[in-house]
Amino acid sequence: MRHYLNMVSMAVVLDRIGVYLKTKSDAEIGRALGKNENPSQYVNNWRRRGTIPWEELFNFSQREGVSLDWLLTGEKENDFMCKWDEKSREACRKLKEIIDSDDKFAVPAILSNIDAFRDSVDKTDRLKKIEAAVTELKKSNADLSSEQPKKTFSKKKTM
Numbered sequence: 590m591r592h593y594l595n596m597v598s599m600a601v602v603l604d605r606i607g608v609y610l611k612t613k614s615d616a617e618i619g620r621a622l623g624k625n626e627n628p629s630q631y632v633n634n635w636r637r638r639g640t641i642p643w644e645e646l647f648n649f650s651q652r653e654g655v656s657l658d659w660l661l662t663g664e665k666e667n668d669f670m671c672k673w674d675e676k677s678r679e680a681c682r683k684l685k686e687i688i689d690s691d692d693k694f695a696v697p698a699i700l701s702n703i704d705a706f707r708d709s710v711d712k713t714d715r716l717k718k719i720e721a722a723v724t725e726l727k728k729s730n731a732d733l734s735s736e737q738p739k740k741t742f743s744k745k746k747t748m
Contacts, residue, residue, distance in 0.1 A: 597661050599639050603632060605660050606649065622649050 606618050615636075619628025622645040635642060650657040658664055673681075684703075687695050 597641065599641050600636050601663075602641060602646070602660055603636060605663065609653070609655055621653075622646070 603618055607613055610617060610621055615629040615632035619632045624631040650660060687699055
């Protein structure tokens with residue numbers, strides 16, 4: 590992670606902020622990042638040094654509702670789902686709509702049910718692993734039994 594962060598260009602991040610704000614003005618970008626005194630000087634210094642003002646960037650992201658991922662990488666917020674099938678993407682969109690609604694009944698119910706479903710899937714996965722282990726043990730036992738010579742018992746004749 591650290592190596593990746595070293596590759597992030599502050600100039601590019603500042604340019605993305607400008608794109609979001611629809612401006613090329615360093616002064617406007619600086620003000621948007623919370624620097625009201627000499628805002629363009631702050632931005633010029635950040636560009637020159639290549640340093641990222643993490644706190645200002647995070648606060649801007651939260652205040653404006655801009656994805657921090659997009660600011661740093663240029664990838665859209667939902668790009669992580671791009672390789673998911675349509676059914677999974679649609680389910681996530683629906684869940685996000687419900688959670689974003691802040692409905693005082695629906696949100697806790699959804700979150701509680703998600704936890705219950707996750708527990709169920711975890712238990713099913715563990716059960717499958719146990720069943721596979723039992724099958725493997727049975728097979729090993731059968732292999733061992735077939736390798737050993739059969740013992741035959743005969744009744745001793747008594748005289």
